[in-house]
Each structure stands twice: as C-alpha cells, then as structure tokens.
Amino acid sequence: MRILLILAILILGLAALTVWRAARNEAQARIDTPPLGEIIEVEGHDVHALVKGSGPDLVLIHGSSGNIRDFTHSLVDQLTDRYRVIVLDRPGLGYSEAVNPKGDTIFEQAAILQKAAAQLGADKPIVVGQSYGGTVALAWSADHPDALSALVTLAAPAEPWDTPLAGLYEINSNPWLSWAVLPVISAWVPNSHVQNVLTEVFAPQPVPEGYLSHFGRMTLSRGSQKATALQRKRFLDEVRALKPRYGQITVPTEVLHGDADDTVNIDLHTPSLLNAIDGAQLTTLPGIGHMPQHVAQEAVLDAIDRAATRAALR
Template identity: 35%
Template sequence: MSDTRTGSLLSRRAIAGGAAVASIGLAAWTAMRARRAERDFPPTGQFIDVDGVRLHYLDEGEGPVVVLLHGNLVASQDFVASGLFERLARRHRVIAFDRPGFGHSERPRARIWTPQAQATSIQLALKRLGLTQAVVVGHSLGSLVAAAMALEPRLDIRGLTLISGYYYPTARADVAISAPAAMPIVGDVLRYTVSPIVARMMYGRTVQAMFAPRAVPDAFHGHVPRELVLRPSQMRATAEDAACMIPAAASMSGRYGEIDVPVRIFAGSDDAIVDTDSQSGRLYKDIAQSALSIMPGLGHMVHYDDAGRIGDAIETMALE
C-alpha cells in the first residue's frame, strides 16, 4: 500500500474517531443538561399512575371541573403563564395535565401516543380521580386530544373549548423536519447529539413565531423553561406528536359532526402556525352547535392576549 493511500486511510480513521468522541461528549453534555433542568425546575403538581403511565398534573380550585390540555413543545405551565389557569381556578376545579412525554409526565415507548391514545389515558386519569364530568379545553395539538375525548367519551364531557387547533390534514413542513427525531434508534442518536444544538439555535425563532405578531411575554419564559423543553425526552414527545398529527386529523375529521356537546372555537386572525380559515373556520361549519371567535391581529397563542374572553366562555360552559 502506498504512503498516500495509507495516509488517507489513517486520516479517515482519525476523522471517524474524532466524530465518535465528539458525539459521546455531546450526548454526555445533553444528558447532564437534562438532569440539571429537572433538578432546577422540579414538578409543582401531583402525579397519578394510569395504565402504566405516570402523569403529572396541576389541580387547584373548587367547583365545576375544567381540564386544560396544552399544545406541542410546551407543558401544563403554559396555561399558568397565560393567566388562564389562575383565572379559572377562582370558581372552578382546574386540572392541567402534562400530556405524555411533556413536562414531568412519562411517555412509555410501548405504545404509539396518538391524540386518541392520549385522550384515553387522560380520561382514565380523571376517572381515577373520582371525576364524572368536565369541560375540556385544548390548545393547538391539545385541541385534537380534546376532540378525541368528545368523540370517544369515557366520562361526561360537558363541552369543548378549542383554541388555535389543528383539525384537518394538510401538508406541513414542520412535520417533515421533526420526523427524523421521532424515529427509533436514529431519533435517539439525533436527540442526544445534533438536535439539541440545532434546537437551541432555532428556539427563539420558534417561540417568536408562536406568539407573532405580538411579542413573547416574559411570563412564558418564566413558566416554560427552555431547558425543560429541550430535554431529549420532551423532544421525542414533540417529534412524535408532530408525526401523529396529520394521520390523527385525517382519521378524526370525518367524525366531527358526531360531537354533540357545546363547542367554543377560538383562533387568531394572524396565526403563523395553523391556518385559521381552513382549520378553525372549517370546524365551525362541521359542528352545528359550535361558536367561532376569531381575534383580529392575534396569533397562535391567543390565550395569552385574550384570556379574559376565553375564560368567560369556559366559565359559562362549565356553569351551564
């Protein structure tokens, strides 16, 4: 073998060895950051074990029960940051779940966590808590979970309030981008090496798009810590939810007319994440007993900017 070929082989081996060492270092750094985040931002609610899943939830107030289901990326603390949780807890018992894999809730790999599967687990948790009825509020992807609860009720769903939801299948670039991180093995490698770096670079822009055209409120960062969001476990949940979103909407969209409880639909006219007309507007047409409120000049996180009107609608529904 010539000296040139030998040198080239040794160089490739050195590069491969260096990449392996760097990957191991990144994985260790990512794991350390995740452990530190969970130590620095411990759970503030309670836990319940349901069907082999440990769910974390916030539970405050007394009166008619209102259940809050957050969207993708975030956790139950999003409703605290918006002020909606505190507002409702003055006159209601408010339960806000960390959906499986988010916040401090587990997400076992043994099942596919479609919105329908999440709806089943949450309803079982409510029954374990001794509850028989509730008004359910969903934001963004949480709206799909809320709709699934109404379509396959395991307790008395008194009404739905759906905020900035995604209900009908469409092509989405964010799903294609998230898909690799949801894959077994490959996704595990990515979430401990490349993905945390890329996610940190994109995090600010992603959050800005969620709140656009308004500025990101300080309360969001205070209650939804970036380091909890960027843990590999929550990144897996975010990616898997994105991957399940379109199939779930496709399987459920033909059944929305079966929902027979009062439905209040809220959306922002300038939502940069979900198209308001083709999603919330279409859902309003498909559910006869629904009411639609489109907030002019607001984006995807309308529960921050108009918590008063949304809270009033939820209270009216819960007290009926």
C-alpha cells in the same frame, strides 16, 4: 491510517461529550422546572397532574412540544377562583410517561387523560385544549362523549392539510437518525434559539415576559423531542380519521381562533367544527396569533365561562 485513527478518536470523543452534555442539560432542566403537581399512575403509566382551585372541574390540555407550564405561566391562577382546574402533561411530554412507544395517537392521549381526570374526581369536566391539545380535546369529546360537560378549543387543528411534515420531525421520528440528532439538539441548542422559536410561535404578539424562564428547557430533552416527532408524524392521518366524527360531539362547544394565526389557519380549520357540531360557537380574535391563552386571556376566560353556563355548571 494514523489520520483516520485520530479522526475516529475525535468523532468518538465529540459524541461522548454530546451525550454527556445532553444528559447534564436534561438533569438541569428537571432541577430548574420540577413537577408542579403530583405524579399519578393511570393504567400503569405515570401522568403529571396539577390540581388547583375549587368549583366545576376544568381540564386544560397543552399544545405540541409543550407541558403544563404553558398554562401555569399566568392562565391557571385566573381560573382557580371559580373552577377546580386540572392541568395535565400529555403522554411523553413534561413529566408524563408515553403510552405508546411508536407514538401516542390523539385517541390514546384522550383516553389516558380522561382516565387521569376521572381518577382525580373529574368525571365530566369542561375540557379546554390549545393547538394540538385542542385536537386531543376533540378526540376526547368524540370517543368519550359522556366524560365531559363542555368543550373549548383554542387555535385547534381540525381539518386535514396539504403541507408536508417538517424535516426535523421526519428526522426525529426515524429510529436511526434520531439516535444521532436528538442528543445534539439537547446538548447544543442555546436558549437564544429557543427564544427565537417562541417569537415565531407567539407572532404577531410578543412572548410574555418571564415565559421562557418559567417554561424551561424540558421540551428539548431527548424524550420530549422524540415523543413530539412521533406524535406529529401520525397527526395528519389521525385528523383525517377524526373529522367525520365531529357530528358526534354534542356538548356545548366554544371555538376560539385568532385571524392572524399563521400556524393553524382560521379559515381552514374552523368551518368543519362549526358545520358539524350542533351549536358550536366561534369567537374570532382580530389580530391574534397562535397563543390566545396568553395574549387574549379575557376572551379565553369569557369562552370558558360561556361553556360552563351553557353546560349549566354556573
């Protein structure tokens, strides 16, 4: 009995330490990576938005597990000389509030981000989305066809797939298991592990110098992890629902995808868009992986400029 009591005390102590450490790490992450823009209220929900530059309106939507700092590392400042750039944290991530506690669908995200852009004066922006954010951009284009001028997707999932949901997303989307696992990740995962994950995401290109320190650890907060898991759990069904509607997208569309992308395969995910969207143009990026906004920036900038020209904005 005494051994069980000691064991219980040790477990409770470790749990308390883990929760305390998770809260401390999250507080430090907010200090290290504060909001870069303003927090606006959209239909009662906080949305973090950064607005820079002048010219035609351009909205950037980041990928899974990310926040606006992915784009602000280097891309945004290359656009502000000719565009009014609006970068938005997706719901539940960065400093934006989740809209749906059960997991924000791509359609709910598109709706709140579209309203945020309009509230900031961008009624018909060019919409650019990377990875998961590219699928949100596709949902924006299908659901709100009069609320954008052009579309650019970067390594966007667009076709249903047959691989199972990653185990960590299954755990973190479970209301009981996540209660135990999320604090452990936030408290104890070291920066070296984050760097290793980034290395896999950026492969075969290297992680840009200074990216980790700029991006920070906000993505490891309990709230961000939970939001990402809930979104990813529903993602496949949402892509299945969205795919038949690609033909409704009528704005000039530029599709960029690296042929070395092992995260979102170009051969699986681009044909649906090219076949369904009238005038959609594909730029294949030889040897480029999943992060063209960093490692193929000239091609990304050219695609945005082409979209603007095709939409008669330049």
